[in-house]
Amino acid sequence: MTDSNKQKIVESVPQRGFFGHPKGLFTLFFTEFWERFSYYGMKAILVYYMYYELSRGGLGMEESTALAIMSIYGSLVYMSGVIGGWLADRIFGASKAVFYGGIFIMLGHIALAIPGSIFLFFVSMVLIVLGTGLLKPNVSSVVGELYSEHDQRRDAGFSLFYMAINLGSFIAPLIVGTTGLNYNFHLGFGIAAVGMFLGLIIFTCTRKNLGLAGTFVPSPLSPAERKKVFLIIGIGAVLLAVVVAITIPLGLLTFDSLIVTVGILGMLIPTIYFIVMFRSPRTTSVERSRLMAYIPLFIAAVMFWAIQEQGSTILANYADKRTQLDFAGIHISPAWFQSLNPLFIITFAPVFAWVWMKLDKRQPTIPKKFAMGLLFAGLSFLVILLPAYVGGEDSLVNPLWLVLSYFIVVLGELCLSPVGLSATTKLAPSAFSAQTMSLWFLSNAAAQAINAQIVKFYSPATEMAYFGVIGGVAILLSIVLFSFSSKIQGYMKGIQ
Structure with a gap:
């Protein structure tokens, strides 16, 4: 997208109207x-x-198998952001991608809400994966378009936006989790579908607040290119259906082979993305330098999300099987622990946003914030291994240990995740704005693809080694990143 178009977008958006931020927020x-x-x-x-x-x-x-599928599911959700970012950049823009994605997500939850066979489960997976791929990277990209490149409110704006993510994430396990576990899983999934429907209504009715944000197609396809792309997509879909129809009866496409395939794709796709953007003639020399700075940040993000995302797999299982759920006179639903992460973010995101604004130009650089995030992530896993060390692998664990682990990783998340969103919009080549946001979410896809390979090594008997090794690697990587932070900052060419 050209600088003139960026300026037109900023001028079209009312710059005050939501806690001192653009009204479109x-x-x-x-x-x-x-x-x-x-x-x-x-x-x-x-x-x-x-x-x-x-x-x-x-x-x-x-x-x-369930834990591995959960990781694969999460990986594919974020991996599909590549498709959503490309469609927004080349065909219909970010705003339409958000709307279409919401429709797919709602239909996916409706499929889960219908009692039936495992077939509907996989149908819902496909719909939610495609929908989230369209919506998730593009809604964040539109947030970035509300601000000029040097607007000091940008990081604080992303922190507020990040709080929206976590307000929804906090309430959902309490309502959907309680309904699903205490009454009926399908009723819980139905409530999730209603939530997405409400989101679509709000987006449609207040879209005018966005001005021109999300309406520009940064690098549109020509009519001839569009015809060729649709042909390739059609042929690819047919070939995929044929391959699936042949390999499943032959026993070649299994959960294990799917896990391995997604694991390979999780590392291969971001690598290809970096190469394509770096070598593109539409990427300037300054943008290439910024991409070089983005690579170590991406690697750090993969390590961070590999730990954070296990909150809904390994730690969810830990809550169900290893935790004392009758505590302080109440019975705790294991799903409630999923509300801890967003609860702590809701509480401390304004504090972090205030600190970054107060420090202004004296705040830590982006690489140093990433290093801090990794350090806290590693410590969160070292904390959760202590109960097994003290009480053994057979005893039920006080739930406060899980609370502490979630709290520590949240401190890391607030150092890394909203800052990573903001840094991505700053470091992205103009011709790949939405696609670079998709690349940011690929760090999560790569992390969960890795998790799908390693969750099989977890058991109560191995949990000390499991948490200790992963936590130790994260802390070591944080030290390395901090040591090279000044050099990385130099490659950012003026981006703070």
């Missing part, structure tokens, strides 16, 4: 709130739905 705040409510409500009960017995309303899968 209101629209994106509440659209994202309801989308995250639907997604994290579903996510809070999905792993239990997979491995609970049929008599308890579940699908009766083995725990290790």
Whole structure:
């Protein structure tokens, strides 16, 4: 997108109207709130739905398989952002991508809400993966378009936007989780569908607040290119259907082979993306330098998300199987622990936003903030291994240990995630603005693809080694990143 178009967008958006931020932030705040409510409500009960017995309303899968599928699901959700970013950059713009994505997500939750076979489960996976790929990277990209490149409110604006994500994520496990585990899984999934429907209504009714944000197509296809792309997509879809139809009966396409395939794609796709953007003639020399700075940040993000995302897999299982759920006179639903992460973010995101604004130009550089995030992530895993060390692998663990682990990783998340969103919009080549945001979410996809390979090594007998090794690697990487932070900052060419 040209600088003149960026300026036109900023001028079209009312710059005051939502806590001192552009008025369009209101629209994106509440659209994202309801989308995250639907997604994290579903996510809070999905792993239990997979491995609970049929008599308890579940699908009766083995725990290790359910944990791996959960990671694969998460990886594909973020991997699909590549498609959503490309469609926004080349065909219909970010605003339409958000709207279409919300429709797919709602239909996916409706499929889960219908009692039936495992077939509907996989149908819902496809719909939610495609919908989130369209919506998630593009709604964040539109947030970036509300601000000029040097607007000091940008980081604080992303922190407020990040709070919307976590408000929805906090409420959802309490409502959907309680309904799904105490009454009926399908009723819980139905509530998630209603949440996405409300998000679509808000986005449609208040879209005028966005001005021109999300309406420009940064690098549109020519009519001839568009015809060629649609032909390739059609042929690819047919070939994929044929391959699936052949390999499943032959036993070649199994959960294990799918896990390996997604693991490879999780690392291969971002690598290809970096190469394509770096070598593109539409990328300037300054933008190439900024991409070089982005690579170590991306690697750090992968390590961070590999730990943080296990809150909905390994730690969810830990809450269900290893935690004392009768505490202080109440019975705790294991799904409620999924509300801890967003609760702490809601509480401390304004504090971090205030600190960054107060420090202004004296705040830590982007690489140093990433290093701080990794340090806290590593410590969160070292904390959770202590109960097994003290009480053994057979005893039930005080739930406060889980609370502490979630709290520590949140401190890291507030150092890394909203800052990473903001840094991505700053460091992105102009011709790949939405696609670079997709690349940021690929760090999460790569992390969960890795998690799908390693969750099989977790058990109560191995949990000390499991948490210790992963936590130790994160702390070591944070030290390395901090040591090279000045050099990385130099490659950013003036971006702070």
